[in-house]
Amino acid sequence: xxxxxxxxxxxxxxxxxxxxxxxxxxxxxxLAAGEAHALRNGxxxxxxxxxxxxxxxxxxxxxxxxxxxxxxxxxxxxxxxxLAEPGGPFFDxxxxxxxxxxWVKALAKEVQIADIDTETGEPVMRDGTAADRFPxxxxxxxxxxxxNGGAAPPDLSVMAKARHGGANYIYSLLTGYAAVPQGLQIRxxxxxxxxxxxxxxxxxxxxxxxxxxxFIAMPAPLTAGQVTYDDDxxxxxxxxxxxxxxxxxxxxxxxxxxxxxxxVGVLIFLFIFAGITYLSYRRIWKGVAH
Amino acid sequence: xxxxxxxxxxxxGIEKWLDTRLPIIRFGADYxxxxxxxxxxxxxxxxxxxxxxxxxxxxxGVILAMHYVPNTEMAFASVERxxxxxxxxxxxxxxxxxxxxxxxxAVYLHMxxxxxYGSYKAPREMIWIVGCLIFFLMIATAFLGYxxxxxxxxxxxxxxxxxxxxxxxxxxxxxxxxLRGGPAIDNATLNRFFSLHYLLPFVIAGCVVLHLWALHAAxxxxxxxxxxxxxxxAKDTVPFHPYFTVxxxxxxxxxxxxxxxxxxxxxxxxxxxxxxxxxxxxVTPAHIVPEWYMLPFYAILRAIPDKFGGVMAMFGAxxxxxxxxxxxxxxxxxxxxxxTMRTFFILFVIVGLILGWCGxxxxxxxxxxxxKTFTLIDGDLNSYLWLTRFATAxxxxxxxxxxxxxxxxETPRTIPATISEPVLSGGDxxxxx
Numbered sequence: 108x109x110x111x112x113x114x115x116x117x118x119x120x121x122x123x124x125x126x127x128x129x130x131x132x133x134x135x136x137x138l139a140a141g142e143a144h145a146l147r148n149g150x151x152x153x154x155x156x157x158x159x160x161x162x163x164x165x166x167x168x169x170x171x172x173x174x175x176x177x178x179x180x181x182x183x184x185x186x187x188x189x190l191a192e193p194g195g196p197f198f199d200x201x202x203x204x205x206x207x208x209x210w211v212k213a214l215a216k217e218v219q220i221a222d223i224d225t226e227t228g229e230p231v232m233r234d235g236t237a238a239d240r241f242p243x244x245x246x247x248x249x250x251x252x253x254x255n256g257g258a259a260p261p262d263l264s265v266m267a268k269a270r271h272g273g274a275n276y277i278y279s280l281l282t283g284y285a286a287v288p289q290g291l292q293i294r295x296x297x298x299x300x301x302x303x304x305x306x307x308x309x310x311x312x313x314x315x316x317x318x319x320x321x322f323i324a325m326p327a328p329l330t331a332g333q334v335t336y337d338d339d340x341x342x343x344x345x346x347x348x349x350x351x352x353x354x355x356x357x358x359x360x361x362x363x364x365x366x367x368x369x370x371v372g373v374l375i376f377l378f379i380f381a382g383i384t385y386l387s388y389r390r391i392w393k394g395v396a397h
Numbered sequence: 398x399x400x401x402x403x404x405x406x407x408x409x410g411i412e413k414w415l416d417t418r419l420p421i422i423r424f425g426a427d428y429x430x431x432x433x434x435x436x437x438x439x440x441x442x443x444x445x446x447x448x449x450x451x452x453x454x455x456x457x458g459v460i461l462a463m464h465y466v467p468n469t470e471m472a473f474a475s476v477e478r479x480x481x482x483x484x485x486x487x488x489x490x491x492x493x494x495x496x497x498x499x500x501x502x503a504v505y506l507h508m509x510x511x512x513x514y515g516s517y518k519a520p521r522e523m524i525w526i527v528g529c530l531i532f533f534l535m536i537a538t539a540f541l542g543y544x545x546x547x548x549x550x551x552x553x554x555x556x557x558x559x560x561x562x563x564x565x566x567x568x569x570x571x572x573x574x575x576l577r578g579g580p581a582i583d584n585a586t587l588n589r590f591f592s593l594h595y596l597l598p599f600v601i602a603g604c605v606v607l608h609l610w611a612l613h614a615a616x617x618x619x620x621x622x623x624x625x626x627x628x629x630x631a632k633d634t635v636p637f638h639p640y641f642t643v644x645x646x647x648x649x650x651x652x653x654x655x656x657x658x659x660x661x662x663x664x665x666x667x668x669x670x671x672x673x674x675x676x677x678x679x680v681t682p683a684h685i686v687p688e689w690y691m692l693p694f695y696a697i698l699r700a701i702p703d704k705f706g707g708v709m710a711m712f713g714a715x716x717x718x719x720x721x722x723x724x725x726x727x728x729x730x731x732x733x734x735x736x737t738m739r740t741f742f743i744l745f746v747i748v749g750l751i752l753g754w755c756g757x758x759x760x761x762x763x764x765x766x767x768x769k770t771f772t773l774i775d776g777d778l779n780s781y782l783w784l785t786r787f788a789t790a791x792x793x794x795x796x797x798x799x800x801x802x803x804x805x806x807e808t809p810r811t812i813p814a815t816i817s818e819p820v821l822s823g824g825d826x827x828x829x830x
Contacts, residue, residue, distance in 0.1 A: 156662050184477050261674075265477060268665055269673035304683070359673075362480070362487045369488075370661020374654060381650040388643045395635065396817070397435040 144301050144319035149278040149349045153356065156371070159364045160357050163338055165196035168354025171334050171347045173214075176263060179255065179325075181243040184264035185358055187215040188237040194364050196354070206237040218242050256296040258324050267352075267359035274356035276302065281348035284327035288318040297322040401613075403427050432634035433641050434619035436816045440514075441617075442648030443507035449649055450500040451605065455598050457493040465545065467591035469584045472547035473675040491664040492656075497539050498667045499656050501690035504532060512721075513742055515730030516618040522722040523611040529718045531604045534597055536691065536715070541594040543688060547587065548672030553685045555582050555590070561711075564704040581678070621816045622731030633816045684759065692756030693749055697792065699760055700785040702775060710789065717796045724796055726804030734810040741799050748791045755785040 152161045169190065172182070190197045191208035202208045215235035220242055224231045235242070245251035251259035267273040283302035287293055292310045305321020329344045336342050357363075405426035407413040416423055464483050466475035479486040508528070511517055517525035540558060544551045559582065563573040578585030616624070625633045635641075659666065665673075667689060671682045687695050697714050701707035717724075732739045760782040763769070769777050776782040813819050 184474060184481065189481065265673045269670055271670050360480070360487070366487060366491075366661055366664075370657060373657050373661060377650055377654045377657060381647065381654070384643065384647045384650055388647050391639050391643050395435065395640070397437075397635075 144279075144283075146272045146275045146302065147279040147282065149275050149352055151274050151349075151353055151356070153274075153353070153364060156367055158367075160194065160196075160353065162196060162198075163340075164350050164353045165357055167334075167336050167338065167340060167347075168350035168352070168357075169196050170336065171329075171351040172263070172354055174334050175328055175347075176351065177241070178244055179251075179260040181245070181251075181260075181262045182241045182264050182358065183243060183262050185241045186237075187211050187235060187239055187241070189358075189361055190214065191237070192361055195357070195361060208237065211237045215239055256324055260325065263355055263358070265359045267356040269359075273359075274352040277352035277355055278348050280323075281329060281352065282345055283320065285320075290315050291318065294322065296324060298324070298326050401427065401430075401432060404430055429636070429638040429642075431613070431637040432630055433637045434617055434625060434816055435633060435635045435640070436619050436621060436819075437617070437641065437644075438620055439644075439648055440506070440510040440620075442645045443503050443510065445645035446503045446649055446652050447500070447507060448605065449652075450496060450503055451598070451601060454493060454496050454500060455602070457489050457496065458595070458598065460489050461493055462591075462595060465591075467545070467588050469547060469587055469676070472545060472587060476546045488660065491660045495656065495659045495664060495667060497542065498659070498688070498690065499652070500535065501539070503652070504535060505690075508532065508718075509746065511618075512745075513732050513739075514618055514620060515622050515725070515727075515732065517722045518725060518730050519722070520615045521611070521618060524608060524615060525722060526719055527604055527608045527611055529715070531601055531608060532718070533715055534601045534604065536694075538594060538597040538601065539688065539690065541590045541597065543672075544587065544590045545594060546672060547676045549674045549676055549680070549682050550669045550672040550685070552582060552676035552678065553682055554687055555586065557685055558687075559586075561698070561704075561708045564708050566705065618730065619816055620731060620733060621813055621819060622729065622733070623812060623814075623816065625816065629815050629817070686757055689753065689757075692754075693752035694756075696752045696756035696785045697789050699756075700782070700789045714789075714792060717793065721796065721800075724800045726801050727807070727809070728804075729809045729812060731812075734812050735803075735807060736810065737807045738800075738803050741795060741803065744791070745795045748788045748795075752785065752788045752792065755781045755788065760785070 152158055152164070188205040188208070188211060189195060191202060191205035191211040192198060195205075197208055197210045197214070198205075199208055199210070205211065215237050218235040218239075218241075219232040220235045220239050222231055222233050223229065243251075245254065245259075248259050266277060270276045272279070279302040280300060283300045284298065285301050287299045288307075288311075290312045291299060291307060293299060299318075299320065300323045301318065301320035303321035303323045306317075307321060308317050310322075311317050329347050331344055332342050334342050334347060340346060403423060403426075405423045407416040407422070412422055415421065461479060464475065464479045464486070466472055476490065479490050481487075483489070511525060511528070540554070544555045559573060559577055562576060563569045565572065574580055576586075576589075577583075578589055619625075669686060669688075686692070694711050694714055698707045698711040701710045727735060727738070729735055732742055758781040760780065761776065762781055763777070763779045764781060764784050765779055768779065770779045771777070773783060
């Protein structure tokens with residue numbers, strides 16, 4: 108086999124890889140009608156193959172979640188200890204284990220956890236520990252729905268994976284409460300958001316231009332200065348939205364940065380291994396017409 | 398090949414003892430020295446790649462099953478728990494989920510290679526048929542596995558697909574209830590799907606053994622597509638090892654690089670965001686779509702206005718592959734020497750991609766621009782509905798009309814007498830790569 112034919116083989120492999128990349132796009136479903144607004148870009152540090160989380164941003168985002176979102180939204184899959192996992196907002200290189208992390212223990216202590224008295228079996232409330240899950244603001248889904256006009260606020264544990272656009276979607280949604288478009292018939296308990304999925308055609312006067320977005324039951328959750336950041340960052344709505352979006356993106360897949368770092372090593376290894384194997388191949392087939 | 402003489406000589410006492418009782422070392426040694434056509438190109442490496450895919454899926458799957466909880470209340474959280482709290486769990490789970498996609502990329506290329514080079518023709522019909530069976534089992538396994546995380550697409554995908562069974566006249570309804578383990582998809586469904594998802598890969602492994610057995614009985618095809626005469630064996634073949642172990646090995650590493658790209662950097666790119674929303678029987682997703690590798694068949698299903706007709710067409714699209722060896726009337730195996738058929742083949746690949754694209758779109762959505770043309774029977778001509786129908790028509794016509802007719806009417810190019818001929822004269826470059 109000549110070098111030329113081998114180059115052609117390589118090219119073909121590249122075409123295959125490109126085709127597979129094409130699959131990624133084919134796998135995306137069609138956009139529903141009225142969902143045409145391009146998402147705002149939060150310029151997040153964790154995007155791209157080498158991106159990683161900004162720890163300060165994650166800590167600020169956690170504060171926004173705890174003080175604002177957590178009053179209605181659960182995060183059932185999160186444990187306090189997860190906050191101290193490597194790559195997490197409160198990781199400390201000196202900690203014996205995530206459950207021993209001093210900040211996380213302090214943060215957990217701030218919440219009350221429903222439990223039973225180990226002596227009597229009576230229901231009690233106790234201070235949280237690092238091993239505890241984030242407490243759910245409602246005793247059950249029915250209570251959550253009843254307190255929120257019939258629809259339970261969604262759990263935020265994997266929210267960045269559960270919406271197209273991930274962190275950018277969350278950031279856009281939180282800052283997407285625009286003035287109600289002229290003529291839009293808005294139902295009580297609903298709010299207009301220009302990034303919410305939906306089709307507003309039935310709610311607009313006949314023939315009028317249909318605005319992008321949809322109705323959302325959650326009122327605009329953020330107001331400027333609502334949270335006092337510990338690092339003197341100005342708590343504008345835009346800043347808080349960005350920070351909490353980054354935090355939710357981290358919580359949705361806490362190991363993503365480590366995985367990407369491993370991936371770089373894996374690809375370098377495979378690249379070298381491929382080179383060595385290719386040279387063996389050339390050597391073994393030397394002088395063998397095929 | 399079938400008449401391949403064993404050259405293995407047991408050396409140590411243990412080997413001699415074993416060789417008369419269970420000649421397993423001889424089996425392996427014969428396999429490694431198997432005379433293999435020397436002109437096999439890179440399209441022949443997907444067999445080895447697929448074997449690796451199966452091993453990866455079983456290995457990761459067995460570990461996942463140690464942590465997964467097949468209960469509608471806990472399944473979703475248990476999958477997430479694997480990715481958060483199990484050591485390396487995120488890699489294991491993402492490898493398994495993306496491994497399914499990689500498996501299908503490889504199997505589609507493997508099947509297209511067989512189609513192009515006529516690997517299904519006599520005496521290799523059984524290799525092809527067992528292969529089709531493996532493909533069918535793969536689809537079933539992938540479908541069952543997709544239900545297990547119990548997200549919205551899991552639940553509603555299961556709803557749509559099991560409902561198809563209900564479309565069968567008379568027996569449909571009772572069979573549907575039997576499959577689901579009740580009148581609706583619930584815990585009983587999830588439990589049996591988990592059980593079957595664990596079982597089927599081993600059935601696939603069994604079929605792979607049959608696939609290889611048939612392969613070694615009939616001998617490998619090659620890009621020229623001619624059977625290697627006995628007196629040419631020495632000249633036209635090389636031992637499988639090291640010649641093809643190293644070639645397959647190189648291809649496998651390139652494939653693993655693609656695999657790693659998805660697992661490490663975009664593990665959810667091939668999935669659907671809605672499957673990270675826990676299953677809710679009361680909320681239907683805006684747009685129910687299967688995984689990308691099922692999209693062409695999903696498109697065929699939706700192309701037929703009648704539900705039962707759609708089910709028949711979808712299963713027919715896979716079923717027609719089983720009888721392919723008898724639909725092709727050409728005596729020439731390789732399409733390298735069948736220019737007319739090659740054009741139809743390229744068109745077939747494009748149509749397959751179009752069907753996949755259509756499967757992900759809303760049937761009523763316009764294909765070009767946003768304008769309407771005119772209504773043809775039950776939909777606008779400029780819609781995915783009609784594009785899907787034209788593509789479906791070609792899909793079936795390719796097997797049922799084009800293959801039998803072209804084989805009878807075409808004039809193939811001159812076929813070389815030996816596989817060395819085009820190799821040595823260099824006239825082999827076109828599909829060589």
